[in-house]
Amino acid sequence: MNSSYIQDIDDDDTFKILIATDVHLGYLEKDAIRGNDSYNTLDEILKYAKTNQVDFILLGGDLFHENKPSRRCLHNCITKLRKYCMGDTPVHFNILSDQTVNFNTTQFPWVNYQDENLNISIPVFSIHGNHDDPTGAEGLCALDLLVASGLVNHFGHSQSMERIQISPILMQKGNSKLALYGLGSIPDERLYRMFVNNQVTMLRPKEDQEEWFNLFTIHQNRSKHGPTNYIPEQFLDDFLDLVVWGHEHECLIAPTRNEQQLFYVTQPGSSVATSLSPGEATKKHIGLLRVKGRKMNLQKIPLKTVRQFFIQDVVLASYKDRFTPDTPQVTKKVEELCYAKVEDMLDEAERERLGCPLTPEKPLIRLRVDYSGGFETFNTSRFSQKFVDRVANPKDIIHFLRRREQKEDIKDEFNVDYGRVLKTTAVEGLRVEDLVKKYFEETEKTVQLSLLTEQGMGKAIQEFVDKDERDAIQELINYQLEKTQRHLQVRGVTTEHDIDEEVMRQGMQWKWAKAHRLERGDEPSRADLSSEFADVAMDSNEESEALPPLTRGRGRGRGRGGRGQGGRGRGRGECGSAAESQVQLLVFFTVVRSQQSTEEHCS
Amino acid sequence: MNSSYIQDIDDDDTFKILIATDVHLGYLEKDAIRGNDSYNTLDEILKYAKTNQVDFILLGGDLFHENKPSRRCLHNCITKLRKYCMGDTPVHFNILSDQTVNFNTTQFPWVNYQDENLNISIPVFSIHGNHDDPTGAEGLCALDLLVASGLVNHFGHSQSMERIQISPILMQKGNSKLALYGLGSIPDERLYRMFVNNQVTMLRPKEDQEEWFNLFTIHQNRSKHGPTNYIPEQFLDDFLDLVVWGHEHECLIAPTRNEQQLFYVTQPGSSVATSLSPGEATKKHIGLLRVKGRKMNLQKIPLKTVRQFFIQDVVLASYKDRFTPDTPQVTKKVEELCYAKVEDMLDEAERERLGCPLTPEKPLIRLRVDYSGGFETFNTSRFSQKFVDRVANPKDIIHFLRRREQKEDIKDEFNVDYGRVLKTTAVEGLRVEDLVKKYFEETEKTVQLSLLTEQGMGKAIQEFVDKDERDAIQELINYQLEKTQRHLQVRGVTTEHDIDEEVMRQGMQWKWAKAHRLERGDEPSRADLSSEFADVAMDSNEESEALPPLTRGRGRGRGRGGRGQGGRGRGRGECGSAAESQVQLLVFFTVVRSQQSTEEHCS
Secondary structure, three states: OOHHHHHHOOOOOEEEEEEEOOOOEOOOOOOOOOOOHHHHHHHHHHHHHHHOOOOEEEEOOOOEOOOOOOHHHHHHHHHHHHHHHEOOOOOOOEEOOOHHHHOOOOOOOOOHHHOOOEOEOOOEEEOOOOOOOOEOOOOEOHHHHHHHOOOOEEOOOOOOOOOEEEOOEEEEEOOEEEEEEEEOOOOHHHHHHHHHOOOEEEOOOOOOHHHEEEEEEEEOOOOOOOOOOOOOHHHOOOOOOEEEEEOEOOOEEEEEEEOOOOEEEEEOOOOOOOOOOHHHHOOOEEEEEEEEOOEEEEEEEEOOOOOOEEEEEEEHHHHOOOOOOOOOOHHHHHHHHHHHHHHHHHHHHHHHHOOOOOOOOOOEEEEEEEOOOOOOOOOHHHHHHOOOOOOOOHHHOEEEEOOOOOOOOHHHHHHHOHHHHHHHHHOOHHHHHHHHHHHHHHHOOOOOOOOOOHHHHHHHHHHHHHOOOOOHHHHHHHHHHHHHHHHHHHOOOOOHHHHHHHHHHHOOOOOHHHHHHHOOOOOOOHHHHHHHHHHHHHHHHHHHOOOOOOOOOEOOHHHOHHHOOHHHHHHHHHHHHHHHHHHHHHHHHHHHHHHHHHHHHHO | OOHHHHHHOOOOOEEEEEEEOOOOEOOOOOOOOOOOHHHHHHHHHHHHHHHOOOOEEEEOOOOEOOOOOOHHHHHHHHHHHHHHHEOOOOOOOEEOOOHHHHOOOOOOOOOHHHOOOEOEOOOEEEOOOOOOOOEOOOOEOHHHHHHHOOOOEEOOOOOOOOOEEEOOEEEEEOOEEEEEEEEOOOOHHHHHHHHHOOOEEEOOOOOOHHHEEEEEEEEOOOOOOOOOOOOOHHHOOOOOOEEEEEOEOOOEEEEEEEOOOOEEEEEOOOOOOOOOOHHHHOOOEEEEEEEEOOEEEEEEEEOOOOOOEEEEEEEHHHOOOOOOOOOOOHHHHHHHHHHHHHHHHHHHHHHHHOOOOOOOOOOEEEEEEEOOOOOOOOOHHHHHHOOOOOOOOHHHOEEEEOOOOOOOOHHHHHHHOHHHHHHHHHOOHHHHHHHHHHHHHHOOOOOOOOOOOHHHHHHHHHHHHHOOOOOHHHHHHHHHHHHHHHHHHHOOOOOHHHHHHHHHHHOOOOOHHHHHHHOOOOOOOHHHHHHHHHHHHHHHHHHHOOOOOOOOOEOOHHHOHHHOOHHHHHHHHHHHHHHHHHHHHHHHHHHHHHHHHHHHHHO
């Protein structure tokens, strides 16, 4: 349809909604070249919303890349929201639903534009993603800081683990009625299981059900990463009209019709590339959704500030006419071929960028070289130098891979990215090891370790590392401590010797994750863990995946991508469950003992 | 004066200002008993301000205990400020000065109550303290997040390192004119030096100088911790009328007159005890300051939510009539004496608490036992059990010390506080060691380390650890990297071998701290470092100080107190400059080399 028609339909009965997702604010913010990309694009998105006077902005999760955004990142986000979303422009729709149900994560349970102390011109509605999901005993996420400040309306946060009841935000503009449903990110296996067990229900207004346009926002795997590691569209209620699907980074924003459920699905995709996979190379867009009665129209808005990304695959074995592994100086010939390919992409990038002043100069370039069949790799750092001034990612342009092989060139990993070496220090556990071991040496205690499960500890370590959740391990210890003490008291165990024996005999299973998650209505499971590890594997694969790629630019687990640690993910995982868990077991056991001897003296 | 009089003077010409400082929000927030203390008291302070309809709140720094407050802490603070300081109550004073000068840390350089998008009823004006001071390349501090949200007005942030010009916020209410001066925390030695060198000037309005009431807020050492490690009152201009002195935790809020400068000084003190030193035992107050013309009146407001703290000293040698080191069962007798002392304090606490429902039940109790003269210590953990249900700090009631001895009982340290063991994992550097060493082993490179100074690295490690400044070390490396590359290029050094030789020959001095600080108008110096280490020493002393105490409840350096790491501070420092700096030197050198070889191929 042409834009004149679109203008025509901007009337008092038409909702104008700006749709975006996976902004990943703060992604690579320390990178000298790409550091401002995510900030510039958020600015473009908000500016567009203001210029086009939308009724509200709908975000599909992962506004923040890190679970604990940096001060700079929070400051930047707050500043931009205040700059673009506050002002005198009146808001033209009303909310008819119970807002204390819709906005259940705040002490100000009402939509921000109705707060008499805030002058909001563009309300922002957002669900949380897997990157910025709630953590800790308070179950707060980064979004909730914006909510407390009155800059964002966080919805779709399910508090219960038994069942998810999604109550829509019921909006009315003129004669149009919009029911906005949302569901913040939940581990895919768990949500999959809950759907299968009919534990997920979407509430509908009693009156005039047919008059409502039903819009649903979700942040899950859409593409199948495993038997139950995604959410099939068929799981979603067929009364829906449009589903805005977050988490998947490939821009497939043009609504596709699900012929079985008869609803449409739009996948806006991320507004910044957080991996160099093909899905991220698709041109980035946001959407301007118009809803009038039950009719909708989705206008694609190309983002101008997004850095260009070109990716190509080369299968060396298919160039038999030019060289084989036995050809003299084959490596040189291969290198020349790659130079040519990259030059082609750079030319294409330059042509495309003509007349786009907002687009960053240096594009992202990825050439995936399949050297199966006896070919050798060449020196990528030397290759990089040719393009250091013209490419945003000179250090990892070339990506060697072989069919059905997963080997990684660790050494290359190190040469590539020193930021990575430093950032990896986020694994803090090892410091404990030194201290605790020292302590045990000094006090000449020797204990056997048999209280916690590897998986359990793995989970704690993951929260600790991936989400920078400094209390994850301590909460585990506190929980298990109480549990053990209760047990020991019941058994009437008092002396240290008896404690040792009893504890060893029991070898109690660790249930901390459950206790921890109960507080925020989640449920732990073997599946969680496997999914976590699946994530890790996924990340590592990125460095050495076989063609065609497993991933289509989906949101990477736990911001590891951002730290450029794809290749290290798995390594970390193992380190977590081995070395660190042992450390924590030591600490934990120390606590149990001393606390117990404490009660000894009390009674 | 009686309150009736006070009521009388509440007229259209009278500024009503609530004065508080060192709220240390988030202090011990993970402690099961004391975790909410700082939050409850902030609530009390803000509630009081609202109930008494003050014109504004003035904070003297250290609103936050941690440089990087937790999500819970930020969320709590934002929520309370929004709850108490927003609303329809009109603000009755005007600002006459250039606000872009007064509020120079924000993109919204005007007082929040004049922002047309915010409905502020009680503006908060705050300087930053040493706990929540600006860090990182952006020079942002935790306060600036509140500023971006429009909840606080951050002033007194000096951007220059050459000289400090303090421009007052000029306020007028009716006929009263108030000039509000502020200076955020600066390392004492540096500020001392700047005062001595006449680099600190306070600007004054040109007209009607005599009509202005001049109020100054500062956050520095007031008590002398070393020859230049404090700010003498005499340094401050004598045109001032009242100085609100932050940082010192002892409540000495009744204005004392400086007979030389003829101004008054009020020291409100912290609203939560962050150490168990005598200064913190003084009853906590905030102030209600009234200013009419040049007249002022300061009303002491006792804080009801503050946990009681009682401290006593026992010198065993002075009980010759009851026991000597040779008395049979002397330890038992000593223990009994201590029990009695603690019981006395508990009785006193209970009496005092009668009719104070807001005061927490369990008091803080500290008994400092000087066992000089051949006495033995006794088992404190056993002692603790007697009081585990009645004291807020059962694990560290008893504090053994000897005159002129600084020894520490490490083992006891460990038994006392497991939180400490875990929290200390904040030293992340060691992970780097593993990786980098691994890297060097793998690549069989051997380099000598001669580029960075211990002090320089010490500074970086301190920012890294104490302020959780994750980029401190990387910024150092980047800076030195560029510096070295420039040098090498000038010298025309290209081959790796030449690099080694050249670098070794030069052994360039490291100036990162300066470069880093230049961005935010600071200046590094030997003095900084000594002061840092002085801090550390101070903290350690707390565990074993000789009577009388060195510290009078002053704000502890870098929130270490909060982490309960007093005793570990020094240990950390050393670890930083030894093991970790070496690690970083390795990393750094690796970077230099590879980047250099990079340019080699470019040219």
